[in-house]
Amino acid sequence: MQNVAFPEGDEYPxxxxxxxxxxxxxxxxxxxxxxxxVLMLLLYKLAPVHFAGIPQGNAFxxxxxxxxxxxxxxxxxxxxxxxxxxxxxxxxxxDVEMQKSQDRIMPLMAIMIFYFWAYHxxxxxxxxPLILRILLLGSFWNIIVVFMINIFFKISMHxxxxxxxxxLVMALLILNPINMMPVLYFFLxxxxxxxxxxxxxxxxxxxxxxxxxxxxxVVMFSAYLYIRP
Numbered sequence: 001m002q003n004v005a006f007p008e009g010d011e012y013p014x015x016x017x018x019x020x021x022x023x024x025x026x027x028x029x030x031x032x033x034x035x036x037x038v039l040m041l042l043l044y045k046l047a048p049v050h051f052a053g054i055p056q057g058n059a060f061x062x063x064x065x066x067x068x069x070x071x072x073x074x075x076x077x078x079x080x081x082x083x084x085x086x087x088x089x090x091x092x093x094x095d096v097e098m099q100k101s102q103d104r105i106m107p108l109m110a111i112m113i114f115y116f117w118a119y120h121x122x123x124x125x126x127x128x129p130l131i132l133r134i135l136l137l138g139s140f141w142n143i144i145v146v147f148m149i150n151i152f153f154k155i156s157m158h159x160x161x162x163x164x165x166x167x168l169v170m171a172l173l174i175l176n177p178i179n180m181m182p183v184l185y186f187f188l189x190x191x192x193x194x195x196x197x198x199x200x201x202x203x204x205x206x207x208x209x210x211x212x213x214x215x216x217x218v219v220m221f222s223a224y225l226y227i228r229p
Contacts, residue, residue, distance in 0.1 A: 023197035030194050032161035036076040036118075036139050039165060040069060043131055046183060047176050050129040063125055068132070075118035076139070083110045099203070101154045108147040115140040130227070134171055138164055138223030145215055156204045156212035162191035163216020170217070171224035 044051055044065060057064020084107050087093045093103040119136040122128055142164055149155050169184045195209045204212075 019200055023200040026193060026197040027158060027201065027203070030158065030162070030190075032157045033077060033080055035161040035165065036115075036135065037069065037073050039135055039168060040072055040132065043129075043135065043168075043172075046180070047131060047172055047178075049177065050131045050175070053127050054129065063127060068122060068125070068128070071121055072118055072136070075114045075121075079114045080107070080111045083107060083114075101150050104150050105147075108143060108150065112140070112143050112147065115143050130229070131168075131172065131175060133227055134220070134224045135168055137227060138167060138220035141223055142216055142219045145219055149211070149215070153211070154204070154208055155215065156195070156198055156209045158198050159191070159195050159204075159209050159212030160216040162187075162194045163213040163218075164220040165216075166191060166213075167217040167220025167222075167224070170221050174224075 051065060054068070055061065055064045056066060058066050061067055084093070084096055084098075087106060088096050092106055094100065095103070098104045098107060115136070119133070119140050122136055123133045142160055146155055146157060146160055165187050166184070169180060169187050172180045173184065191213065195213065198204050198209055199206065
């Protein structure tokens with residue numbers, strides 16, 4: 001059997017250029033920094049009954065959905081992004097992708113504060129949906145657990161976010177009057193794609209990916225068990 005020749009200098013000789021491109025696209029599209037906002041929008045569409053008493057409103061109408069979304073977006077996307085970019089500019093971290101465990105320590109500490117603030121503000125507003133409180137508390141707890149694990153072991157934050165999504169959908173299965181099993185199957189498939197993308201890019205070892213799934217799912221569902229009625 002003849003050996004297949006690959007171009008010299010190819011860092012991933014068994015991975016086609018197309019698959020690398022797709023894996024990179026998936027990694028950016030489902031980056032964990034965007035997941036709280038994305039999940040909030042999905043909850044609003046998939047389980048509108050939980051937001052029945054929340055007017056859509058505008059960004060300046062306190063308690064409206066758009067106002068809540070703005071608060072979550074600022075605390076979980078804008079502030080973390082600015083913090084990471086500042087840390088990179090000041091030399092506290094080597095790259096914004098934080099591939100090394102030591103580069104994650106300071107950003108995770110800052111993000112912990114932002115996530116706690118998002119949960120504290122949103123949960124203290126009257127009429128905040130239970131499922132939204134679960135999302136924000138679970139996201140905050142996940143950051144804490146990731147920070148603690150990161151001291152000893154690099155974990156995939158992408159699959160932590162994917163696992164958190166699965167844990168949130170599991171809570172919806174219990175809380176929502178409509179059958180959410182098709183949604184769970186879809187996110188199981190999506191979680192598999194995210195984990196596969198991280199492995200194809202050689203960003204993590206399989207153990208780091210599987211640990212991310214486990215942590216994300218268990219912690220998010222634990223948030224439901226903690227604040228359920």
